[in-house]
Amino acid sequence: MEQTRSANLLLALVFLMVIAVEPILQLTHDLRKGATPLAFGVFSRTPSATNLRAFEETLRDQSILANTVRPYVQYWRYASMGDLGRNGVLGREDWLFYRPGIQFLVEPWGDIEATEPLTAIVSFRDQLRAQGIELLVVVVPGKESVHPEYITTRAPRFSGSHVTDFVDDLRELEVEAMYLRPDEAQRVGPPKYLKQDTHWTPGYAQECANLVAARALALGWIELGSAAYGTQSKPVQRHGDILRMAKSQPLLESIHKEKFEAIQVTEPDSLEHYKDSPDASVLVLGDSFLRIFERDEPGSAGFVSHLARALQQPVTSLINDGGASTLVRMELRRKPELLRGKKLVIWEFVDRDLRFGMEGWQEIEIPAPN
Amino acid sequence: MVFSSHIFIYYFLPLVIAIYYLLPWKRNLFLLAASYVFYGWSDPRLVALMLAATVANYACGLVISSPDATQSRRKAALIVSIVASLSLLGFFKYFTFAGQNLSGLLELLGSSPLPIVEIALPAGISFYTFQSLSYTIDLYRKDARPARSFTDFACFVALFPQLIAGPIVRYNTVAEQLVHREHKVENFASGVALFILGFAKKVLIANEIGQAADAAFAAESPTAMDAWFGVTAYAFQIYFDFSAYSDMAVGLGRMFGFEFLKNFDAPYRAESITEFWRRWHISLSTFLRDYLYVPLGGNRRGARRTYINLAIVMLLGGLWHGANWTFVAWGGFHGCLLAWERWMGKESLYAKLPRPVRVGFTFVLVLFSWVLFRSETFGDASAYLSAMFGMLPQASGTPLLGALLYTPTNIGAMVICEVLVLSPIQAHDWVERITVQRAVLVLLVFLYALATMTAQSFNPFLYFQF
Known part of the structure; x- marks a missing residue:
């Protein structure tokens, strides 16, 4: 009986301590920093549903205790169960995959994917054409489409037939489009995508840039330039974005960085890295597939630089991570001067964005440059 | 507010426990206020809806439990309570559904479809409507005694622990506890x-x-x-x-x-x-x-x-x-x-x-x-x-x-x-x-x-x- 009473007291008191410790810690931390306590934020705005929700999210996302504990929890879950959190999926031979990429291939192709992107793309093509600019749509296959064999041994050689149909639909609507899935010949050889990352390897980015340049030149929308860009090899070591999405330093420290060689493009007759030019005839719009190796380390070794090298002329690029469906065009609406003097716009997006594109596939009115 | 959320575990709950146990009296009133904050967290306007339902059922309860009320008057008050509660539930939960079905039927018959009005479902409405109904029905059947005060009844309807997703608490199971309850460490x-x-x-x-x-x-x-x-x-x-x-x-x-x-x-x-x-x-x-x-x-x-x-x-x-x-x-x-x-x-x-x-x-x-x-x-x-x-x-x-x-x-x-x-x-x-x-x-x-x-x-x- 005595033991039960002590147990009740122990349970009640420790429980109260545990639930009280976070607000006390947070309050102490905020006061020591001289900041207004986070919890007082509830009084700073009208108590509407939106404001209360925002306050709740702030309280959770900025919690000192939660932010201290979370990385260790993520590490423990990965170390014990191979769990990479909401976005990551552990495949075979330590290959990592992006959950929405798998969902895109597993879930049914709905009406939205079939119609909204088509409407938005055709509208954009028409607006550009009215300004005398051509549009080349470049759909990049997600890693899960190209390397399903690292997800499961039972996987088909290539997934993503819906996207092929989508690209055919675009062509029927007289939109020039490419789906950069590797053909059988290309599949032989090293992997096309990084093991820890959602993105392609530098080599495959370069291959794709060459293919896109060849198509643009073959269409006669752009003429081959005369700039003879140079190249130099650069070793790179990095943790992939799928690992970084787990936001856990202990997890990152427990896994070796992926090592690979990237080919940097250098300016003609110089060792300086390639740089975009706002006066170029080509504007490239896209997502993080354009950013990787280009603006990330090592720099000037991504799709954009290699496209410029293949076209032998500089290009202009506008990049919005994860926002190639709509956000990048919104950005273009804010910077219409980027279209000045352009003959061709190359619009790149990853296939899964047909369903998961941030802000969907809105029709965006692009004003003509002044 | 969700029980398994940061704000509930670390802010709402410790604060409510602390104030509740520090208060020497008016604990039901405090629980009521806390419950309205809890419920209004998803959308403060919903509190008004719940309050209206509470007032209506409480008023019906007063009539039903009045010693001077005739049987027909008691019955009428019960019917008002049932109709009011089910209308509220019906409107918020089934209006859009009924509209969609009617529209579909009209289309089948060759008429033009109706415009569909989307109505958001207030959280917990299915639960608190049933709880309120249990009060007036139990009073009518004389299975329970009327609430001591409006605060007690409102506290019963809005009580945050079971407000959003049950269990559906029937009035006669907690009537005594609303008046007197033991607070023991066990x-x-x-x-x-x-x-x-x-x-x-x-x-x-x-x-x-x-x-x-x-x-x-x-x-x-x-x-x-x-x-x-x-x-x-x-x-x-x-x-x-x-x-x-x-x-x-x-x-x-x-x-x-x-x-x-x-x-x-x-x-x-x-x-x-x-x-x-x-x-x-x-x-x-x-x-x-x-x-x-x-x-x-x-x-x-x-x-x-x-x-x-x-x-x-x-x-x-x-x-x-x-x-x-x-x-x-x-x-x-x-x-x-x-x-x-x-x-x-x-x-x-x-x-x-x-x-x-x-x-x-x-x-x-x-x-x-x-x-x-x-x-x-x-x-x-x-x-x-x-x-x-x-x-x-x-x-x-x-x-x-x-x-x-x-x-x-x-x-x-x-x-x-x-x-x-x-x-x-x-x-x-x-x-x-x-x-x-x-x-x-x-x-x-x-x-x-x-x-x-x-x-x-x-x-x-x-x-x-x-």
């Missing part, structure tokens, strides 16, 4: 233990296994194995999610001196559908039994009428869960099974089968019903049922579904679920006697669940949508 501690076990069920089990269920039901063409895995995951998810909420609600109630009846009693150990409904969402099934089935005549008017009554109760029970024909079909399916079991009687061949076979068979029937419950359309349900029998053509992405389903986390969670649902000892029984070892174990589980919560995104309880 009750508080067992409430804490139950709350923690519910919290752990939600965070460590339901949220984990729910990912597998979502993946399977969202897939274009799952294999038979994927489909069975997915629906079993869903069966576990809905049980651990809903029973977690109930455990947390009962636990919180105990912390504030209330004793609510348990809402689940190991339903997947049931040997028949009849027994399943004695163990699943007990507060709803007893509510429907006492306020609908019995007034309809129950089983007192012959076999045929009994079957009809069962069907009515289960169809309406299905509709109560949501404005969709799949819910009605789910209720109808259970109604048919209940009628079938009643028709077979206790001496049937089925009753003579070994217990594990009967439990397994009942579980499989429940799984089929969950397909209807989980699907948004009959087309989805039919496709999923086809997949369970391997009759769905495979798509190119089908082999990849396994990567989302058969993860170590999901498989581990499934094994734990299996062990827990088959265990004869349920959370309610386990917390009855807290030893030091149990206290330490519960606290460790709590810390682990809290840590896990930091790595999870916003994950409301499934029953919030009902």
Whole structure:
């Protein structure tokens, strides 16, 4: 009986301590920093549903205790169960995959994917054409489409037939489009995508840039330039974005960085890295597939630089991570001067964005440059 | 506000406990205010709606319980209460559904469709409407005494522990506690233990296994194995999610001196559908039994009428869960099974089968019903049922579904679920006697669940949508 009473007291008191410790810690931390306590934020705005929700999210996302504990929890879950959190999926031979990429291939192709992107793309093509600019749509296959064999041994050689149909639909609507899935010949050889990352390897980015340049030149929308860009090899070591999405330093420290060689493009007759030019005839719009190796380390070794090298002329690029469906065009609406003097716009997006594109596939009115 | 959220655990709950126990009086008034903050957190305007429903039912209760009221006046007040409550529920929950169906019917008849007005469902409305109704009906039947004050009644309707997703607390079960309740450390501690076990069920089990269920039901063409895995995951998810909420609600109630009846009693150990409904969402099934089935005549008017009554109760029970024909079909399916079991009687061949076979068979029937419950359309349900029998053509992405389903986390969670649902000892029984070892174990589980919560995104309880 005595033991039960002590147990009740122990349970009640420790429980109260545990639930009280976070607000006390947070309050102490905020006061020591001289900041207004986070919890007082509830009084700073009208108590509407939106404001209360925002306050709740702030309280959770900025919690000192939660932010201290979370990385260790993520590490423990990965170390014990191979769990990479909401976005990551552990495949075979330590290959990592992006959950929405798998969902895109597993879930049914709905009406939205079939119609909204088509409407938005055709509208954009028409607006550009009215300004005398051509549009080349470049759909990049997600890693899960190209390397399903690292997800499961039972996987088909290539997934993503819906996207092929989508690209055919675009062509029927007289939109020039490419789906950069590797053909059988290309599949032989090293992997096309990084093991820890959602993105392609530098080599495959370069291959794709060459293919896109060849198509643009073959269409006669752009003429081959005369700039003879140079190249130099650069070793790179990095943790992939799928690992970084787990936001856990202990997890990152427990896994070796992926090592690979990237080919940097250098300016003609110089060792300086390639740089975009706002006066170029080509504007490239896209997502993080354009950013990787280009603006990330090592720099000037991504799709954009290699496209410029293949076209032998500089290009202009506008990049919005994860926002190639709509956000990048919104950005273009804010910077219409980027279209000045352009003959061709190359619009790149990853296939899964047909369903998961941030802000969907809105029709965006692009004003003509002044 | 969600029990398994940062703001509830670390801010709302400690603050409310501290103020409640520091207050020497007016504790019901304080609980009422706290409950309105809790409820209004999702949308403050909803508090006005609840207040209006509370005032209406309280006023009807005053008339019904008035010693001077004639029988016809009492009856009229009861009818007003029932009509007002059900109209409120009907408008918010079924108006859009009715509009869609009417529009569809008009289209079939060649007329132009109606414009559909989308009305957002206020959280918890299905629960507090039933609770308010229980008050006026109990008063009318003289099964309860009127509330001491408006504050007490409003506190009963809005009491935050069970407000959003039950259990449905009937007025006569807490009437005395609203006036006088004991605050003992034993009750508080067992409430804490139950709350923690519910919290752990939600965070460590339901949220984990729910990912597998979502993946399977969202897939274009799952294999038979994927489909069975997915629906079993869903069966576990809905049980651990809903029973977690109930455990947390009962636990919180105990912390504030209330004793609510348990809402689940190991339903997947049931040997028949009849027994399943004695163990699943007990507060709803007893509510429907006492306020609908019995007034309809129950089983007192012959076999045929009994079957009809069962069907009515289960169809309406299905509709109560949501404005969709799949819910009605789910209720109808259970109604048919209940009628079938009643028709077979206790001496049937089925009753003579070994217990594990009967439990397994009942579980499989429940799984089929969950397909209807989980699907948004009959087309989805039919496709999923086809997949369970391997009759769905495979798509190119089908082999990849396994990567989302058969993860170590999901498989581990499934094994734990299996062990827990088959265990004869349920959370309610386990917390009855807290030893030091149990206290330490519960606290460790709590810390682990809290840590896990930091790595999870916003994950409301499934029953919030009902």
